[in-house]
Amino acid sequence: MSETVNVAAEPEQGPVTEPRRRRSGADQAMDPWLFFAALALGCVGLVMVYSSSAWLGSRTSGSWEYFLRRQAIFFALGVGVMLTVSRVDYRLLRRFAPQLMAFAAGMLVLVLFISEDINGARRWIDLGPVHMQPSEIAKIALAVFLAATLARRGEQIRSFKTGFLPPMIAACGTMALVLMEKDLGTTVLLGSVSLILLYVAGTRASWVLAAIMVAAPLAWSQIVNVGYRRERVESFLSGDDYQVEQGLIAIGSGGPFGLGLGNGRQKLGFLPENHTDFILATIGEELGLIGIFAVIGLFALLVWRGLVIARQAHDRFGTYLAIGLSALFGLQALINMAVVLAVMPAKGITLPFVSYGGSSLLVSMASIGVLLSISRRPEPWALSDMRGRRRERTSKPAKLRKRVSTPKVDPRGARANVRKQPV
Numbered sequence: 001m002s003e004t005v006n007v008a009a010e011p012e013q014g015p016v017t018e019p020r021r022r023r024s025g026a027d028q029a030m031d032p033w034l035f036f037a038a039l040a041l042g043c044v045g046l047v048m049v050y051s052s053s054a055w056l057g058s059r060t061s062g063s064w065e066y067f068l069r070r071q072a073i074f075f076a077l078g079v080g081v082m083l084t085v086s087r088v089d090y091r092l093l094r095r096f097a098p099q100l101m102a103f104a105a106g107m108l109v110l111v112l113f114i115s116e117d118i119n120g121a122r123r124w125i126d127l128g129p130v131h132m133q134p135s136e137i138a139k140i141a142l143a144v145f146l147a148a149t150l151a152r153r154g155e156q157i158r159s160f161k162t163g164f165l166p167p168m169i170a171a172c173g174t175m176a177l178v179l180m181e182k183d184l185g186t187t188v189l190l191g192s193v194s195l196i197l198l199y200v201a202g203t204r205a206s207w208v209l210a211a212i213m214v215a216a217p218l219a220w221s222q223i224v225n226v227g228y229r230r231e232r233v234e235s236f237l238s239g240d241d242y243q244v245e246q247g248l249i250a251i252g253s254g255g256p257f258g259l260g261l262g263n264g265r266q267k268l269g270f271l272p273e274n275h276t277d278f279i280l281a282t283i284g285e286e287l288g289l290i291g292i293f294a295v296i297g298l299f300a301l302l303v304w305r306g307l308v309i310a311r312q313a314h315d316r317f318g319t320y321l322a323i324g325l326s327a328l329f330g331l332q333a334l335i336n337m338a339v340v341l342a343v344m345p346a347k348g349i350t351l352p353f354v355s356y357g358g359s360s361l362l363v364s365m366a367s368i369g370v371l372l373s374i375s376r377r378p379e380p381w382a383l384s385d386m387r388g389r390r391r392e393r394t395s396k397p398a399k400l401r402k403r404v405s406t407p408k409v410d411p412r413g414a415r416a417n418v419r420k421q422p423v
Contacts, residue, residue: 030086031375034305037298038082038368041353042075042361044295045279049356052267052282053275067275067356074358078365085369086376091384093370094317097148101170104141107134108177123181135178135186136363142174142190143197143324150201151317157201164203167194168211184222184229185335185347191215193327200323236345243278244342246271251284251292251341258288275356277348280340295354296337303330309375318374325367 050068057066093100107125111134115122124131149167150157157163171194179187199208223229235241250266253259264285267274274282283291306326313319329352336351338344350357352364 028376030372031305031309033301034309034368034371034375037302037305038353038365039079041295041298041302042078042365044283044298045354045356045361046071046075047261048279048283048286048354049275051262051264051286052279053356054262055268056275070358071356071361074361078362081362082365082369082372085366086372088369088373089378089381089384090318090321090370090373091315091380093144093321094148094151095384097145100141101145101174104134104138105174105177108138108174108181110134112177112180123183130358133357133359135181135183136359138174138178139186139190139193139328140325140363140367142171143193143328144321145170146194146197147317147320147324150197150320151315153201154316155202157198157203160207164198164207167198179222182226183348184219185349188219189328189331189335189349192331193324196327197320197324201320232345232347236342241342241346243272243346244339247278247281247340248342250274250281254285254288254291256289258284258286258291261286276350277336277346277355278340279351279355280337283354295351299330299333299352302326306371309371312377313374314377318377322371322374325371328367329364 046068049071050065053067054064057068058064060066063069111125112122115124116126123135124133146167149170153163153167171190175187175190178190195208195211199205223233232241236244246266250264250271253265259265264282266285267282271278271281280292280295283295287294303326306322306329310319310322310326313322332349332352335344335347335349336355339347339349350360353361
């Protein structure tokens with residue numbers, strides 16, 4: 001009789017049993033293709049940042065390796081952050097999503113008061129050797145917050161008042177703070193990712209179209225009524241944008257195979273921001289069309305693996321978060337490439353992993369770490385999964401359950417144990 005009682009009681013131990021751990025996929029390795037794509041893009045960025053900024057570093061800082069050293073430090077830190085985050089249960093982000101969103105909003109407000117005006121914008125917080133850009137944190141915080149909110153709402157997302165409106169209010173508030181920094185490109189990026197997540201979660205397509213119809217005239221007014229934005233659009237339409245022209249000259253002179261690594265000429269003071277926003281033009285000049293296709297292929301691989309991870313995730317939060325992060329990478333890279341190739345007016349959006357920038361690289365690497373964590377499909381931690389904690393509390397009085405499972409031996413004792421068992 002005692003052996004039968006032990007077998008019946010063991011399944012109530014929950015996630016501590018070894019067979020259940022195998023079924024949930026806790027021992028699964030992280031996605032190797034996503035890891036390769038992120039590292040490859042980071043390495044390409046290191047090489048091209050050095051090649052494109054050596055002349056500028058020697059003129060401004062007296063060192064050819066000035067920008068390379070800084071980018072290498074952030075790349076090493078980013079790899080460490082990526083590997084660390086990949087071993088953490090991604091569900092922690094769901095539990096602390098409101099706090100993360102509040103922190104990002106606070107940083108967006110703070111930057112408006114303490115940052116210096118650079119080229120008419122207030123986007124960076126000076127931390128001594130590091131300039132942090134709060135909008136980079138806001139991208140990830142909004143993706144996490146929306147994924148947690150939509151996962152919690154479930155089928156309520158089909159309701160306008162309780163499902164569609166609250167996430168849109170949070171997204172619009174974040175977009176408004178970013179727009180106050182005079183960063184229209186990031187604002188459009190945040191709005192696009194928000195609508196993608198809402199549509200994937202099951203909201204009505206008519207509401208998404210209505211949101212686009214409301215946002216389009218607002219965005220157009222921000223272009224027409226702001227002098228430098230209107231000038232950019234007019235220069236783009238007239239074909240008289242100096243920066244875009246120099247970028248096209250760089251790409252055209254590279255041809256199919258490029259002039260050779262380090263042999264570019266437009267980086268010698270002709271192409272502005274050639275190591276940040278227009279680094280793809282330097283890649284085209286020195287590595288040719290093959291180099292540009294290689295970068296596009298790596299981004300396509302990264303986004304594809306992110307969507308595969310989203311499809312294979314074990315919970316809605318993991319699915320929505322993977323889609324949101326993949327959309328962020330894909331849309332940001334697409335906008336940057338469209339600007340460099342003169343498909344859309346110039347906009348200050350960097351190429352993820354490749355362009356020079358410490359905060360952008362760190363946040364991008366951390367986001368890849370989150371995707372790698374989702375791909376591992378780990379066991380829920382007690383800190384991140386409240387249901388697991390409830391199961392753990394319920395499984396403590398095991399001896400009482402054993403006595404409850406033997407009513408035929410002593411019915412009176414079994415009834416006493418039932419009264420003692422916690423609810």
